[in-house]
Amino acid sequence: DAGVIQSPRHEVTEMGQEVTLRCKPISGHDYLFWYRQTMMRGLELLIYFNNNVPIDDSGMPEDRFSAKMPNASFSTLKIQPSEPRDSAVYFCASSYGTRSLNEQFFGPGTRLTVL
Amino acid sequence: GNSVTQMEGPVTLSEEAFLTINCTYTATGYPSLFWYVQYPGEGLQLLLKATKADDKGSNKGFEATYRKETTSFHLEKGSVQVSDSAVYFCALLQGAQKLVFGQGTRLTINP
Numbered sequence: 001d002a003g004v005i006q007s008p009r010h011e012v013t014e015m016g017q018e019v020t021l022r023c024k025p026i027s028g029h030d031y032l033f034w035y036r037q038t039m040m041r042g043l044e045l046l047i048y049f050n051n052n053v054p055i056d057d058s059g060m061p062e063d064r065f066s067a068k069m070p071n072a073s074f075s076t077l078k079i080q081p082s083e084p085r086d087s088a089v090y091f092c093a094s095s096y097g098t099r100s101l102n103e104q105f106f107g108p109g110t111r112l113t114v115l
Numbered sequence: 116g117n118s119v120t121q122m123e124g125p126v127t128l129s130e131e132a133f134l135t136i137n138c139t140y141t142a143t144g145y146p147s148l149f150w151y152v153q154y155p156g157e158g159l160q161l162l163l164k165a166t167k168a169d170d171k172g173s174n175k176g177f178e179a180t181y182r183k184e185t186t187s188f189h190l191e192k193g194s195v196q197v198s199d200s201a202v203y204f205c206a207l208l209q210g211a212q213k214l215v216f217g218q219g220t221r222l223t224i225n226p
Contacts, residue, residue, distance in 0.1 A: 004158070031212055033212075042216060042217070042218040042219060043159075043204065043216040043219070045213060045214065045215075048212060048213070050212070055212075056213065091158055091159070093158070093159075095212070097211065097212055103161045103164070104159075104161070104214065106158030106159045106160070107158050108156070108157055108158050109157075109158055
């Protein structure tokens, strides 16, 4: 079975540009999570969805960040405009909440560098 | 709020040494506890978990026991291998789905 798929794996952009990160969760999973990992702040939960509906976006740092899940097999995290402090590794994870005893399956991450 | 504190790394050991990575938590009630592992260039993978006090989670030779008296969930392995080199994260479950992670401990095993 394919795991969680993220694209791109690496993204380098300039300050002020729009960045879109993509995620395909494991088929059948009903929860999707977006995390950000930095040396300074560690691993932070940004937002999570249940059945395509955002449940908790309290970790989204500011209005420049937005996330959508138009269907069960696709989600995006968008940063507009991007800033150097957004440089981090962004992970997407999915789980089958009612069966998996909360095991989250992580994608390989997108390493974002904002110059 | 809920939080997880791990021993600071990096930790460097020789092959076949005994490993302990300390993890303590602050939480309301008795949340489920987890250890995740992140190998270089990859996402996190669940290593083991415990859902209630005194439970012992185990996998791949690693063990951790849920100790409510000391609010701890220390990770141990009797004999580490070079392939165990990775970053290890302790986490607790907040609510039904939200994981709160510790800062991670980088482990390097030398042959």
